[in-house]
Amino acid sequence: MSTPELSQLIDSLPAGMVIVDPDILGAYRYDRANDPDAGTPLALVRPMTTEHVQTAVRWCAEAGVPITTRGAGTSLSGGSTAVDGAVMISTEKMRQLTIDTATRTAVAQPGMLNAEVKQAAADKGLWYPPDPSSFEICSIGGNVATNAGGLCCVKYGVTVDYVLGLEVVLADGRAMRVGGKQLKDSAGLPLTKMFVGSEGLLGIVTEVTLRLLPPQAAACTVVGSFPTVRAASEAVLAVTSQIRPAMLEFMDAASINAVEDMLKMGLNREAGALLVAQSDAPGPAGEAEVALIEEAFRQCGGDEVFSTSDPAESEAFTVARRMAIPAVEKLGALLLEDVGVPLPALPDLIDGVAAIAADNDVLISVIAHAGDGNTHPLIVHDPNDVDETARANRAFGQIMDLAISLGGTITGEHGVGRLKKGWLRDQVGDDVMDLMSTIKAALDPQGLLNPGVMLG
Structure with missing residues (x-):
């Protein structure tokens, strides 16, 4: 990768959005899992809009540069560990949020923290149930990527049960919307659910529409x-x-x-x-x-x-x-x-x-x-x-x-990431692994999104 090519990415986005300072890049090498094999990003991009993400992804697709996606860096399975030579896209500055009381929905960019969505919903007399133990520091984007659960999911379900719609940037830079604010939608394949829990392998989530409930009764x-x-x-x-x-x-x-x-x-x-x-x-x-x-x-x-x-x-x-x-x-x-x-x-x-x-x-x-x-x-x-x-x-x-x-799973809510992928085939079998690889290849034929995660 020559400097002029990277300069093209830097010039195509607002000043300061692409970071190459080695000290800053070093701070983004690890997530909460502290993977000892963590690499160093080629560059860090901190977008604020879907269009910014599209610009970065298109440059990577044209240059053949891998992409790692990071939310709040709280992954416990190495899902946002940095990769040598890859561009890291951090969604931490994507922090727009609106609450719609008429439809009982929240529309959040992925950088919003779980706790912030909960509080904004509560301020409107509503409740967002998924509550990972790290709810005060984990992001909605990360919750969607891993299908996070939490303490109350025994009765109220996990993240996928509350995601009604998504905006996703695909590996070629196209932005696609799936689902919406409606509670029932049987039009086409259930693509919204396919992206939830996909750990950034199929696209980068840039907006989430979440179902909200009336307040929880006193417990x-x-x-x-x-x-x-x-x-x-x-x-x-x-x-x-x-x-x-x-x-x-x-x-x-x-x-x-x-x-x-x-x-x-x-x-x-x-x-x-x-x-x-x-x-x-x-x-x-x-x-x-x-x-x-x-x-x-x-x-x-x-x-x-x-x-x-x-x-x-x-x-x-x-x-x-x-x-x-x-x-x-x-x-x-x-x-x-x-x-x-x-x-x-x-x-x-x-x-x-x-x-x-x-x-x-x-x-x-x-x-x-x-x-x-x-x-x-x-x-x-x-x-x-x-x-x-x-x-x-x-x-x-x-x-x-x-x-x-015992008929169980290697991950209930943290995701496979990089640390558990060696056991995934033992759980799901060859046919399921082949099907997941086929879906991945269809949406990301260059294999640029989150290399080394789950299937890599």
Whole structure:
């Protein structure tokens, strides 16, 4: 790549939008996954409009230069890791947002944070449900790319359930709209859903139309401590076999103690596991759900079982669960998993992770969106210890093998990215891999979009 060619890209966009300063480029090499194989971008483009994205993509298509797309850089699977010689397009400055109360929709550019969309909806008396633990710092574009979930998805679903329409820039620079503000649309193939969760392989999302709901009803929170993780996982099944709670979250002993070290809120350090559940059903129905959850917890060996309808107390336990990853991260570097299984297999998955930790002599803390079987094993290791790092990486693969063997998935909400692609074929099979490659080739024949992600 010669300097004049790159100068053409710089000249075609507003001043300062294309960045080649090595110090700035260095800050964009890694995402939250800290992939040790991260490269260095050829240039960084921070567009503000769809037209800016089109200009950059067209230049890359003509020059044959790969493109990596980045939102807020919170990917936990290496989905926005920089690639040597590629142009990185960061959507962080694409931050327009409008709320339409008549259609109960939000139209957001991808750089808007999840929390900002939630707040803007709330200001209009509406609610945007998807709530990743990183909701305060993750972007809507990244949520769409990975089909993000969160704490309340057991009852209210994940990102794809709220995306009504998209504007997408394709690999040749064309901008295409799919879907819209209508709730029902059966015209043609379901292309909107195809782009959600595609991790930037098929196009760059530049605008998202999101479905909003009326405000969530006030929730009552039920908390229970358990002597073992097995007992807690069996309590999860006892609840979900009868109702669909608004939230049902799991923390093991390591995460309980790490969070207590950070927040000092009086969590039971002797507990083997903690469950935090919520019901937002109104009136007598909610009272019945709370009673059912409490009874299920006790029947499965839970102690210190209690419920609260106090908003501040409820929020404190929700925050405790959200803080689990940064709290455990204080124990060492993390390899982060998000494997999921059908709910009946949840106890076997959690027991299996414990066995993998013992076999490899590494600390693995498990937290989970337990109500939908999506777990987050957090493998703690010292990156300066070569042997321990090797054992941690071995455990990383064994956990994905275990999830697949139990009929589950290698990723429930973080995406395949670069770190998990070696296990994707084992989960989906050769025919599905071939079909995905065919779709990718049809939309991106040069293979320029997010090379190395998922299929690369």
